[in-house]
Amino acid sequence: MKLSSQIKPISYLKAHAAEIVRNLGKQGEPLVITQNGKAKVVMQDIESYEQTQETMALLKILALGNRQIEEGKVQPATDAIKRLHERRLAPALDNKER
Template identity: 55%
Template sequence: MKFSIILTHLTERREPMVITQNGEAKAVLQDVASFEETQETLALLKILALGNQDVAAGKVKPVADVVASLRTKRATT
């Protein structure tokens, strides 16, 4: 199969292609748009996980305290 045909297939179908060697999956090829979406999703999941870790560790403040602090800072500038 020609590489240009593979690229067209990947771009149009937006489905990853698994590359095998001796019947064993060795690599995955995907279009750039799908890759970028995956990276954005992973980044968001990481942010959520970090936020959950902060909550579990008690590194949170009530919203009212944060708002009051911001208002105080704004009033002094």
């Protein structure tokens, strides 16, 4: 994504707000708004924003998983599956004992 073509001064935003909103929805690319020649705000359509947030959440989950692996806070999949089976069978065994 090339942001250089998507940079506008705040005066452009003030004069063309409706057009900008319309274009953001069509293009799906963020728009950088500058004030006094410096980037101040990034605008994007809601669909792109939600997709970005979802991607960030997935990346955080991956980073957490990697950290847990590095810290040795993992267990073999076979052990985890065995525990799940035991939990699933436990209520059935409790009912038989009553």
